[in-house]
Amino acid sequence: MYAKSMTYGRTQGVPPLLSIPSVQVSVRGPGFLCSLKKSRHSEYFMEVQTEERSEEPRDWRGLRAMLLNLKTKDAEAVAVWLRDAGYVCQTVPAKYSNQGDLLVPKRDVVSPEILRWVSICKDVIAWLMGLDRGYFADAVRIAQKSRANILSPKGQRKFVEEVSAPIQLEVLTLHRFLAGFGSAPALHAFFFWDAEGEASVAVDVSSPMEALAVSVHVDRSFTARRWASCRLCGSRFEQKKSTDLYCSEKCKNNFITTRRRQKISLLRQGDTAWRALPRVKHKRLDRQEWILQWAQRRFLEGKIDTAFAKKTLNEISKRKG
Numbered sequence: 001m002y003a004k005s006m007t008y009g010r011t012q013g014v015p016p017l018l019s020i021p022s023v024q025v026s027v028r029g030p031g032f033l034c035s036l037k038k039s040r041h042s043e044y045f046m047e048v049q050t051e052e053r054s055e056e057p058r059d060w061r062g063l064r065a066m067l068l069n070l071k072t073k074d075a076e077a078v079a080v081w082l083r084d085a086g087y088v089c090q091t092v093p094a095k096y097s098n099q100g101d102l103l104v105p106k107r108d109v110v111s112p113e114i115l116r117w118v119s120i121c122k123d124v125i126a127w128l129m130g131l132d133r134g135y136f137a138d139a140v141r142i143a144q145k146s147r148a149n150i151l152s153p154k155g156q157r158k159f160v161e162e163v164s165a166p167i168q169l170e171v172l173t174l175h176r177f178l179a180g181f182g183s184a185p186a187l188h189a190f191f192f193w194d195a196e197g198e199a200s201v202a203v204d205v206s207s208p209m210e211a212l213a214v215s216v217h218v219d220r221s222f223t224a225r226r227w228a229s230c231r232l233c234g235s236r237f238e239q240k241k242s243t244d245l246y247c248s249e250k251c252k253n254n255f256i257t258t259r260r261r262q263k264i265s266l267l268r269q270g271d272t273a274w275r276a277l278p279r280v281k282h283k284r285l286d287r288q289e290w291i292l293q294w295a296q297r298r299f300l301e302g303k304i305d306t307a308f309a310k311k312t313l314n315e316i317s318k319r320k321g
C-alpha cells in the first residue's frame with residue numbers, strides 16, 4: 001500500500017532525469033468499495049475495503065467540492081455523497097446491529113457518528129484548501145515532524161500550536177490529511193503512456209477520503225485552486241484562478257450591476273451638488289471633472305472610468321434639459 005520510508009528518499013540528492021510539466025497526474029481510488037470502522041484510538045473512522053467492486057474512475061475534485069457544500073446534518077444527503085464517493089451504503093444486517101464497531105452507512109440514514117466524521121473531514125479540507133502555498137508546505141513539514149508524537153496529548157498540543165490550526169479542527173484528522181493516511185508520506189504511483197501516447201502518472205490510494213486528501217495536496221502544491229468566499233453573496237466556492245472572485249456568473253453580473261448603479265447614483269448626487277454651487281465657481285471649473293472628482297472621493301471600491309462618467313453625465317444633463 002505504502003512505500004516503506006527506506007525506499008522513500010532513495011532519489012534524494014541525485015538530479016532528476018526530467019522535470020515534465022505536461023505529465024497528466026490522476027488519483028486512482030481503491031478497486032473496492034469501503035466501509036467505515038470505528039477506530040479504537042480516536043473519533044475517526046478506519047476505512048476498510050470490502051469485497052464489493054468499485055466503479056472507477058471517480059472525479060475526486062468534483063466529489064471534494066460536493067463535500068465542501070454538503071449539509072453534514074442532512075443524513076440523507078450525506079448517504080448519497082458517501083455512496084458517490086465509493087463507500088458501501090446498505091441497511092446494516094441485524095446480526096451486526098449490536099456490534100458497536102462496524103458502522104456501515106445505511107441506504108438512507110447515516111448514524112450520528114458517521115455524520116460527525118464526515119463533518120470533521122469537511123472542516124479539515126475546507127481549512128486546508130484556504131491556505132496559501134507556502135503556509136501549506138510549512139504545515140506538511142510540521143505534520144511530518146510530529147508523526148512520532150501525534151498520539152500523545154502533548155504531541156497533539158504542540159502540533160496544533162505550530163501549525164496554528166483553528167481549535168475546532170479534529171487534530172488527528174488534520175494530521176492525517178497533512179502527513180498522509182498511512183505510515184509513510186510516500187504513495188505508490190504508476191508512470192505510463194496512455195492510449196493517446198501521453199505520459200501519465202496515476203497515484204494509487206486505498207480509500208476515498210485518502211483520494212480527497214491527495215487531491216488537496218495536488219491543488220495546494222501545483223494549482224491555484226482554492227476555497228474562497230464570494231465577493232457578493234459570501235458563500236464559499238472553489239477558485240480555479242486567484243482572480244476568480246464570485247461563486248457564480250449570476251453573482252458576478254449582480255456585483256457589476258450593483259457597482260454600476262452605485263456609480264451612476266453618485267454621479268447624479270454630484271450633479272446636484274454642482275448645481276448648488278455659486279455661479280462664479282461654475283465659470284471657473286469644469287463641470288464633468290468636478291463631479292467626477294466629487295463622486296470618486298465617495299466611491300472607495302475602485303476607479304470611476306472617465307469615459308463612463310462623461311457618458312452618464314451627458315445623459316443626466318439631457319434628461320434635465
Ligand SMILES: [Zn+2]
Pocket residue numbers: 230231232233234235246247248251
Ligand atoms: Zn455568490
